[in-house]
Amino acid sequence: MSIGNLAIFNNRAGYRAGIDDYLFEKLNRLSLETIVNREILKNTVKVNLKHATYYQPITCRNLKLLLNEAHKTRSSFDHFIDIGAGKGKACFYAAKHFKFRKITGVEFSHGLVKIANRNKLIFGDRNVSFLSEDAADFLLPRGKCLVFLYNPFNDVILEKFISNNYTHFKEYESLIAYAYDVHRETLLVNGFRTLFRSAERKLSLYQLRSHFQKQR
Ligand SMILES: C[S@@+](CC[C@H](N)C(=O)[O-])C[C@H]1O[C@@H](n2cnc3c(N)ncnc32)[C@H](O)[C@@H]1O
Numbered sequence: 740m741s742i743g744n745l746a747i748f749n750n751r752a753g754y755r756a757g758i759d760d761y762l763f764e765k766l767n768r769l770s771l772e773t774i775v776n777r778e779i780l781k782n783t784v785k786v787n788l789k790h791a792t793y794y795q796p797i798t799c800r801n802l803k804l805l806l807n808e809a810h811k812t813r814s815s816f817d818h819f820i821d822i823g824a825g826k827g828k829a830c831f832y833a834a835k836h837f838k839f840r841k842i843t844g845v846e847f848s849h850g851l852v853k854i855a856n857r858n859k860l861i862f863g864d865r866n867v868s869f870l871s872e873d874a875a876d877f878l879l880p881r882g883k884c885l886v887f888l889y890n891p892f893n894d895v896i897l898e899k900f901i902s903n904n905y906t907h908f909k910e911y912e913s914l915i916a917y918a919y920d921v922h923r924e925t926l927l928v929n930g931f932r933t934l935f936r937s938a939e940r941k942l943s944l945y946q947l948r949s950h951f952q953k954q955r
Contacts, residue, residue, distance in 0.1 A: 751774070753919045757798065763799050763828075763832065767835075767862060768861050769826075769828075769862060775794035775825075775848075777791070780794065783848040786875075790895050791823075792891060797828060801918055802887075803832075805918060805944065806916070812944070814912075817839075818840065818884040819839040819842045819885050820880075821842075821889075824869060825855070827855035827869060830844045831867065834862075834865040834866065835865075839885070843880075845869075845877050847872065855869040856869055874900050875900065879907040882911060883911045883912060884907075887918070888915065888918065893922060894922045897926075901926070905947075914934070915945040920941050930951030931947050932945065
């Protein structure tokens with residue numbers, strides 16, 4: 740590992756990458772680990788940047804933990820969807836280590852979607868696709884989804900996303916897997932219940948309460 744890479748691995752908010760992250764990137768010949776800050780995102784994002792965090796990839800360890808917890812609920816998911824997919828790490832990891840029929844990454848930076856698609860050429864198709872869309876306008880597809888969020892944005896966009904997809908969550912009982920869950924309160928006040936939480940890691944899993952009625 741070069742000095743440059745070491746700096747990247749240590750300069751993170753929240754989760755610190757480990758050797759498994761380094762190996763996942765290198766052995767699959769992907770480009771995932773370099774952080775993209777908001778200054779750079781500005782070049783490829785037109786709206787809602789002020790509500791966004793920035794690109795840093797989830798660690799294999801935390802994603803694995805969350806996906807295992809989601810599978811413990813004995814749900815059968817049609818679709819894994821990463822909202823704010825960046826360069827696609829969570830999608831590739833889910834494709835490699837878990838069985839989902841379909842995997843989609845939604846990302847509002849055209850530049851990052853380009854990198855994710857370049858990664859996909861190397862990784863192979865494996866039912867993974869990337870959409871260049873803003874989460875604030877994105878509608879979840881039919882079927883039970885495992886919706887993954889790694890602290891992509893603030894409560895403003897989270898609230899919009901939930902509100903636009905409220906009917907979906909009610910009909911399909913999809914789950915939200917939230918990493919670095921700093922805006923979890925937004926989910927709770929909008930009718931979601933916690934199925935799992937690790938306070939130490941800030942990882943959690945939610946489902947909309949079946950009898951919850953949204954106030955209009
Ligand atoms: C912390 S990164 C997580 C990347 C990826 N999910 C992972 O775990 O490796 C958050 C990502 O969310 C994206 N993002 C932020 N706001 C967004 C929005 N409104 N719509 C879509 N993507 C957004 C950012 O560009 C960034 O790539």
